[in-house]
Amino acid sequence: MSTVIEEAAPIVPAAKPGKDAYKFKVHPDWCPGCGDFSVLNALQTALFELGLAPHQVVVISGIGCSSNLPGFINTYGMHTLHGRSLAVATGVKLANHDLTVICTGGDGDGFGIGGNHFVHTMRRNVDLTYIVMDNQIYGLTTGQTSPTSVKGMKTKSTPFGNVENPINPIPMAIVGGATYVARGFSGKQKHLVELLKGAISHRGFALVDVFSPCVTYNKDNTYQFFNQRVEILEDQGHDPADFHAAVDKGFKWGEKIPIGLFWKRTDLPALDELEPVLADGGPLAFRPLGVSDEQARAVVQELL
Amino acid sequence: MAKVDFAVGIGGEAGQGIATPGNILARIFARRGLNLNAYNAYQSIIRGGHTFLTIRASDGPVRSMGDRLDVLIPLNQDTVNRHLGLMTAGSCVIYDAEKIKPGDTAPGVQLCPMPMKQLSGGDKLAGNTVAVAATLQMLGIEFEPLESSLQKQFQKKGEAVIAQNVGYARAGYDYAAQHFTAFPFKAPKLDRALGIVTGNEAAAMGGAAAGVKFYAAYPMSPSTGVLMWMARHARQLGMMVRQVEDEIGVMNMVIGAAHAGCRAMCATSGGGFALMSEAVGMAGMIEVPLVCIDVQRAGPATGVPTKTEQGDLWQLLGAGQGDFQRFIVAPSTQLDLFRAIPELFNLCDRYQCPGLVLSDLLISEGTASVDPADLDFHPPIDRGEIIFPNGNGSANPLGGANDSSYLRYKITESGISPRAVPGVPGHIHVVATDEHDEDGTLISDEFTNPHKRRIMVEKRARKFQDALARIPAPQLVGPANAQVTLAGWGSTEGVIREAVEKLASDEGIVANQLAIKWIVPFHAEEVARVLNASKHVIIVENNHSGQFARYLRSETGFAAHGHIRKYDGEPFMPHHIVNAVKDQLAGKTRLSVPVHEILV
Numbered sequence: 040m041s042t043v044i045e046e047a048a049p050i051v052p053a054a055k056p057g058k059d060a061y062k063f064k065v066h067p068d069w070c071p072g073c074g075d076f077s078v079l080n081a082l083q084t085a086l087f088e089l090g091l092a093p094h095q096v097v098v099i100s101g102i103g104c105s106s107n108l109p110g111f112i113n114t115y116g117m118h119t120l121h122g123r124s125l126a127v128a129t130g131v132k133l134a135n136h137d138l139t140v141i142c143t144g145g146d147g148d149g150f151g152i153g154g155n156h157f158v159h160t161m162r163r164n165v166d167l168t169y170i171v172m173d174n175q176i177y178g179l180t181t182g183q184t185s186p187t188s189v190k191g192m193k194t195k196s197t198p199f200g201n202v203e204n205p206i207n208p209i210p211m212a213i214v215g216g217a218t219y220v221a222r223g224f225s226g227k228q229k230h231l232v233e234l235l236k237g238a239i240s241h242r243g244f245a246l247v248d249v250f251s252p253c254v255t256y257n258k259d260n261t262y263q264f265f266n267q268r269v270e271i272l273e274d275q276g277h278d279p280a281d282f283h284a285a286v287d288k289g290f291k292w293g294e295k296i297p298i299g300l301f302w303k304r305t306d307l308p309a310l311d312e313l314e315p316v317l318a319d320g321g322p323l324a325f326r327p328l329g330v331s332d333e334q335a336r337a338v339v340q341e342l343l
Numbered sequence: 344m345a346k347v348d349f350a351v352g353i354g355g356e357a358g359q360g361i362a363t364p365g366n367i368l369a370r371i372f373a374r375r376g377l378n379l380n381a382y383n384a385y386q387s388i389i390r391g392g393h394t395f396l397t398i399r400a401s402d403g404p405v406r407s408m409g410d411r412l413d414v415l416i417p418l419n420q421d422t423v424n425r426h427l428g429l430m431t432a433g434s435c436v437i438y439d440a441e442k443i444k445p446g447d448t449a450p451g452v453q454l455c456p457m458p459m460k461q462l463s464g465g466d467k468l469a470g471n472t473v474a475v476a477a478t479l480q481m482l483g484i485e486f487e488p489l490e491s492s493l494q495k496q497f498q499k500k501g502e503a504v505i506a507q508n509v510g511y512a513r514a515g516y517d518y519a520a521q522h523f524t525a526f527p528f529k530a531p532k533l534d535r536a537l538g539i540v541t542g543n544e545a546a547a548m549g550g551a552a553a554g555v556k557f558y559a560a561y562p563m564s565p566s567t568g569v570l571m572w573m574a575r576h577a578r579q580l581g582m583m584v585r586q587v588e589d590e591i592g593v594m595n596m597v598i599g600a601a602h603a604g605c606r607a608m609c610a611t612s613g614g615g616f617a618l619m620s621e622a623v624g625m626a627g628m629i630e631v632p633l634v635c636i637d638v639q640r641a642g643p644a645t646g647v648p649t650k651t652e653q654g655d656l657w658q659l660l661g662a663g664q665g666d667f668q669r670f671i672v673a674p675s676t677q678l679d680l681f682r683a684i685p686e687l688f689n690l691c692d693r694y695q696c697p698g699l700v701l702s703d704l705l706i707s708e709g710t711a712s713v714d715p716a717d718l719d720f721h722p723p724i725d726r727g728e729i730i731f732p733n734g735n736g737s738a739n740p741l742g743g744a745n746d747s748s749y750l751r752y753k754i755t756e757s758g759i760s761p762r763a764v765p766g767v768p769g770h771i772h773v774v775a776t777d778e779h780d781e782d783g784t785l786i787s788d789e790f791t792n793p794h795k796r797r798i799m800v801e802k803r804a805r806k807f808q809d810a811l812a813r814i815p816a817p818q819l820v821g822p823a824n825a826q827v828t829l830a831g832w833g834s835t836e837g838v839i840r841e842a843v844e845k846l847a848s849d850e851g852i853v854a855n856q857l858a859i860k861w862i863v864p865f866h867a868e869e870v871a872r873v874l875n876a877s878k879h880v881i882i883v884e885n886n887h888s889g890q891f892a893r894y895l896r897s898e899t900g901f902a903a904h905g906h907i908r909k910y911d912g913e914p915f916m917p918h919h920i921v922n923a924v925k926d927q928l929a930g931k932t933r934l935s936v937p938v939h940e941i942l943v
Binding site (some may be wrong): 158 | 370373374536538539540544548551552553554556557559576577578579580581582583585587588589591592595596597598599600601602603604605606607621622625629713715718720721724726731732764765766767768769770771772773774775776777783784785788789
């Protein structure tokens with residue numbers, strides 16, 4: 040049989056999608072009360088309010104409770120390997136830079152096993168939004184310590200209390216080259232929607248770390264814990280263009296924990312803007328294959 | 344008419360400038376239309392140590408580095424100490440009379456001391472040019488090709504530098520004519536011009552011809568040549584080339600680009616491939632086509648990074664947990680690599696699975712002559728059942744409106760399900776590394792169902808039901824009724840062929856050869872039929888444990904009569920195989936491990 044390259048049947052354009060357009064047939068199977076429901080809802084609202092067509096969006100995750108999210112939202116989705124969402128997403132974005140690429144996952148997925156990709160995807164300023172549902176615990180493996188578990192925390196793998204220091208993703212991202220760095224809280228959904236809209240609209244690497252409590256395995260960092268502590272940066276006149284203030288706020292952890300947009304810069308081009316290969320001709324994925332006779336001749340000439 | 348066949352060896356420290364004279368000689372031989380094979384034995388060191396380049400050329404086929412040297416150009420004393428004892432009657436040694444003391448030689452070896460300082464004005468690198476000029480003179484090659492090579496090499500440095508270097512070369516050429524005895528043969532000149540290509544360049548060009556738009560890699564010897572070629576030509580050929588933080592990232596990025604619709608490729612060596620393994624399984628599970636080249640080097644672990652081996656067969660066979668479909672091909676030459684890549688992409692696209700190439704240092708870093716006419720940059724392209732956007736701008740803002748009719752993993756008779764890429768309206772779906780249903784829904788948690796799991800495993804497996812028919816079965820080369828059959832895989836094809844010829848011409852032993860290229864899927868029936876009909880089967884491979892012998896046994900039940908294995912990091916030379924076959928046919932042993940006489 041010869042090559043079969045099908046083309047999708049034309050579909051009559053409709054008006055702006057309704058919010059239901061992002062609802063998917065599969066209902067989330069997270070534990071009742073899980074913070075991730077709020078993140079999913081906030082993401083669907085943000086996509087709706089931004090008017091993005093579901094087929095132009097790809098949501099890519101790793102492995103973990105929160106990484107099940109692509110299965111619950113009506114966009115293109117990839118549920119990849121533990122820790123690898125950012126690497127896969129970079130490939131997707133460069134192959135088709137017309138797509139809106141969103142990565143979702145947890146703190147273990149992103150800052151533990153995926154830590155290397157996290158660092159390098161930020162420095163490359165890949166144009167994508169990275170939503171980390173940070174519950175400071177390994178949930179799907181039933182409650183072990185995570186890279187963001189605080190010192191002293193008792194978990195199933197640290198029964199005598201965690202002796203290690205946690206990662207603080209906010210200053211790490213600011214210093215690491217992310218160009219939009221924010222923190223949200225599942226308990227403040229409206230605020231989270233705004234952070235996500237800003238992140239998705241941002242041209243470059245956007246991190247939105249979300250306190251998303253694990254109601255089953257983390258009895259320390261609960262809704263109540265965060266409700267008592269979070270303070271919204273937008274209410275405090277924080278200037279997200281102020282690098283040092285952003286880092287200082289990022290380190291703040293204790294009686295008060297800031298959430299909101301810490302850091303944003305728009306003067307750095309995203310990776311796809313830096314590659315001349317993408318300048319003309321549309322997405323690489325849809326360009327004709329092969330080389331021209333002239334290109335082939337030039338390449339062969341080098342061998343002679 | 345007897346063919347002229349000669350070899351030149353150049354040795355010295357890394358950083359002493361062996362590559363340039365080697366390249367000049369190789370290009371001059373190839374431009375005369377001679378077939379050529381160049382193998383550089385080197386070490387994991389940037390300056391110092393010992394590097395030894397062997398260039399063999401002939402108007403007949405050249406399939407290996409051969410067994411002997413006609414010219415030795417030692418650039419330091421160490422090289423003489425290592426190689427002089429292996430020079431045989433009729434050969435010559437060209438060296439700096441002041442710097443090098445040759446010592447004892449076999450009868451009939453011509454020593455050619457040259458006053459390098461005087462001839463090259465004290466310029467160290469020009470001394471190499473002087474030696475090259477002398478070599479060409481003794482091989483009966485006229486001066487002009489060297490002159491034009493030097494013009495090209497020093498083009499950017501201006502006329503004065505060109506004139507100076509051409510002058511040194513002329514002096515060396517004339518000195519050789521006056522003081523040394525030229526070879527009794529002349530290097531032939533054929534009515535054609537060939538080019539030279541390394542296997543890494545050939546693989547990269549094969550990728551470009553196949554339509555690769557995305558290439559990612561982490562530098563790792565001996566595969567880095569592919570990355571460098573791709574990076575150099577990325578803008579010229581419209582390819583995205585990325586150097587990634589590690590090989591895990593490489594394979595995952597390649598999968599992302601491939602899923603989005605690009606033809607995507609990567610190359611690495613065994614250690615890097617080990618890091619990629621989990622993601623290779625992802626490509627199998629989410630059914631994404633891609634091509635990955637493993638340029639094998641001596642392992643395990645860091646092993647000997649600059650030495651060759653065929654030690655990754657089982658790593659590729661077993662890469663990734665669980666059962667999934669993959670192609671594995673082991674090309675035998677640089678040209679074979681070039682052709683295998685587009686062929687493999689077509690299979691991977693059709694069957695929506697990863698394709699793995701087993702190359703090795705010998706062919707990927709080795710250089711061969713190539714006839715430009717053999718490089719077809721417009722191979723057939725088959726992308727299989729893939730759904731792209733219609734491109735008429737009729738984006739569907741409602742997206743999922745008609746999605747329920749599209750099933751990414753639709754159960755079909757062929758097992759192949761039409762693959763929509765992200766961005767196509769009306770085809771929204773999720774691909775998942777968890778087991779999934781026809782529509783992509785996970786069947787690993789709430790919807791876990793053993794019956795569905797079985798159906799999906801069988802759907803994927805069914806894809807390969809006709810794959811074997813799409814690849815050629817290996818052919819027995821040589822007389823059907825031979826005394827002995829030599830079987831091998833990948834890069835050993837050439838040296839085994841030469842050994843078969845030598846066995847016939849020098850030893851009166853009738854041998855034939857079965858070279859295996861396609862490892863998965865494997866033509867088990869055909870291979871078993873051929874080998875069961877053979878009188879005595881010896882498997883030749885470049886590893887310690889007989890990886891292919893075990894694979895052959897697992898697929899066919901056939902156990903070979905004997906084995907020739909080499910795992911010292913250096914490739915086989917024809918006489919290694921010839922001597923081992925003689926020993927085995929005489930009943931001396933069933934396992935031969937040839938000694939590599941050259942200390943490199």
